[in-house]
Amino acid sequence: xxxxxxxxxxxxxxxxxxxxxxxxxxxxxxxxxxxxxxxxxxxxxxxxxxxxxxxxxxxxxxxxxxxxxxxxxxxxxxxxxxxxxxxxxxxxxxxxxxxxxxxxxxxxxxxxxxxxxxxxxxxxxxxxxxxxxxxxxxxxxxxxxxxxxxxxxxxxxxxxxxxxxxxxxxxxxxxxxxxxxxxxxxxxxxxxxxxxxxxxxxxxxxxxxxxxxxxxxxxxxxxxxxxxxxxxxxxxxxxxxxxxxxxxxxxxxxxxxxxxxxxxxxxxxxxxxxxxxxxxxxxxxxxxxxxxxxxxxxxxxxxxxxxxxxxxx
Amino acid sequence: xxxxxxxxxxxxxxxxxxxxxxxxxxxxxxxxxxxxxxxxxxxxxxxxxxxxxxxxxxxxxxxxxxxxxxxxxxxxxxxxxxxxxxxxxxxxxxxxxxxxxxxxxxxxxxxxxxxxxxxxxxxxxxxxxxxxxxxxxxxxxxxxxxxxxxxxxxxxxxxxxxxxxxxxxxxxxxxxxxxxxxxxxxxxxxxxxxxxxxxxxxxxxxxxxxxxxxxxxxxxxxxxxxxxxxxxxxxxxxxxxxxxxxxxxxxxxxxxxxxxxxxxxxxxxxxxxxxxxxxxxxxxxxxxxxxxxxxxxxxxxxxxxxxxxxxxxxxx
Numbered sequence: 134x135x136x137x138x139x140x141x142x143x144x145x146x147x148x149x150x151x152x153x154x155x156x157x158x159x160x161x162x163x164x165x166x167x168x169x170x171x172x173x174x175x176x177x178x179x180x181x182x183x184x185x186x187x188x189x190x191x192x193x194x195x196x197x198x199x200x201x202x203x204x205x206x207x208x209x210x211x212x213x214x215x216x217x218x219x220x221x222x223x224x225x226x227x228x229x230x231x232x233x234x235x236x237x238x239x240x241x242x243x244x245x246x247x248x249x250x251x252x253x254x255x256x257x258x259x260x261x262x263x264x265x266x267x268x269x270x271x272x273x274x275x276x277x278x279x280x281x282x283x284x285x286x287x288x289x290x291x292x293x294x295x296x297x298x299x300x301x302x303x304x305x306x307x308x309x310x311x312x313x314x315x316x317x318x319x320x321x322x323x324x325x326x327x328x329x330x331x332x333x334x335x336x337x338x339x340x341x342x343x344x345x346x347x348x349x350x351x352x353x354x355x356x357x358x359x360x361x362x363x364x365x366x367x368x369x370x371x372x373x374x375x376x377x378x379x380x381x382x383x384x385x386x387x388x389x390x391x392x393x394x395x396x397x398x399x400x401x402x403x404x405x406x407x408x409x410x411x412x413x414x415x416x417x418x419x420x421x422x423x424x425x426x427x428x429x430x431x432x433x434x435x436x437x438x439x440x441x442x443x444x445x446x
Numbered sequence: 447x448x449x450x451x452x453x454x455x456x457x458x459x460x461x462x463x464x465x466x467x468x469x470x471x472x473x474x475x476x477x478x479x480x481x482x483x484x485x486x487x488x489x490x491x492x493x494x495x496x497x498x499x500x501x502x503x504x505x506x507x508x509x510x511x512x513x514x515x516x517x518x519x520x521x522x523x524x525x526x527x528x529x530x531x532x533x534x535x536x537x538x539x540x541x542x543x544x545x546x547x548x549x550x551x552x553x554x555x556x557x558x559x560x561x562x563x564x565x566x567x568x569x570x571x572x573x574x575x576x577x578x579x580x581x582x583x584x585x586x587x588x589x590x591x592x593x594x595x596x597x598x599x600x601x602x603x604x605x606x607x608x609x610x611x612x613x614x615x616x617x618x619x620x621x622x623x624x625x626x627x628x629x630x631x632x633x634x635x636x637x638x639x640x641x642x643x644x645x646x647x648x649x650x651x652x653x654x655x656x657x658x659x660x661x662x663x664x665x666x667x668x669x670x671x672x673x674x675x676x677x678x679x680x681x682x683x684x685x686x687x688x689x690x691x692x693x694x695x696x697x698x699x700x701x702x703x704x705x706x707x708x709x710x711x712x713x714x715x716x717x718x719x720x721x722x723x724x725x726x727x728x729x730x731x732x733x734x735x736x737x738x739x740x741x742x743x744x745x746x747x748x749x750x751x752x753x754x755x756x757x758x759x760x761x762x
Contacts, residue, residue, distance in 0.1 A: 162663055183571060186575060190578045191578065196605075208596075212603065254489050259490035268483050277494060281498045283747075287719060289505055292502070292508050296496060297497075350486065375584070381588050401592075401705055404592055420585055427584045435645055438645045
């Protein structure tokens, strides 16, 4: 019976024993955790670290939220006071209309959706081809993909721009279209590598059995591989959407038309001229969506961030 | 079997067996799903062909050409490279970029390691600590830089100057002074990036086998000694790799200095990538810009190769 481990000194110990079952062992052992000195030390460190993090990470966000509904005068002259001249809700609406935050937000969403779609399309079909179908030319393609992972991105910045300006053979100019952002985003060696590693670890006998039963490549992809790849689809989705939200230099180059620019480029362009209060309101609007998504799916985000690093290593 | 020669001579009518052979070979390929396999490769071949492989090859040609998109490109030999090396701003931009990288290493490398080593000991508060650390990573870089630009307001009532005044210091011209501008940018960049690195270290720390700690504890090693002799050595491979990735990333820094200072004051924060951007999109000199980007890439590759070779012994 588990209850035989009676705890002499009340709930604190009972809770620690429960934790010992729920958490893997780290450096500090159970025995050490039961010592008062270690417990006090850990407790102080916890309060310090969480407190410091709350100020460092949460502080700027809260200040942004406060300033988004403050007057320019208050933001600049009295940055630490809470609305000395009253809350100015009109900032949010003004930013939405006057500095076109609504439009920038819509563009950002479009870019994120497109990057997500093409990122997934290339990574999933490519991963399937490289890890499961494995035709003879897969080795060459794989080497070519890996090579792009090791060549610094700066090499092709200018020539990529010129390629988008006038695509070889088909002679299309993608500048000032979202395709100029979507299509190059598909060529992410990192995503492709993540997916093909994941596919290589799928149970091969299931796929083999389906093949013997007469299922073709498409059938196996759609009804066996895709249903098993929900975790990796989640990871790639997060990486591409967050990545699209953060992109700056590339959209700055290929989307010179203001009506097409995403938030990152738009805010940079209006930063010099817009009134402070509207700029901060716009910045706040552009931050709450990713932060809200993160807080809702935090476990998922943190797991895929750690996973992405493990694959890099 | 000389099946290849049979296929290649199939256009000459030598008998009824040739077309049968051809269909046999192609037919077998089709029956085994050759076409559908190829279809699955189309997205990869298209995107990589157009947006990765072709641009890389084209860079090599472009660096030897004079191009301004108006007149026909003309081969000029190594002229672009000599013009880049003759640019008086190159030395300054190189130093600025190296300085940014050094500062980012000194500030940005130990902070996430220490954070992760400590947070790994937390139990019920670990998730809260991770979420808090990761919030800056979620904020788009341009917003984060503009926000910090606000904090770096040089007026006495600016945020950081108000905080400095609580300790009787300041006011400081954070971004307006040539000496403090770059460190100010690095502090912001570290703020924005340390959560990502910390989460990766944390994931590596959580996979350290418990037996190692147990054995060391039985041998009488204390908490600090175990952290030094087990925790850190166990994640040294991840640490070495992250350091290299951070270096490659910071050597190509663009967004932070562009949005924060635009390169000023007195070109003290112009980086190499900003120089490439200016050559191409302000001066319209694509050949010169490509030449500099190739130089930077080659230097990065050489440094990475030396780094990997030098640390090979240590990481195994």
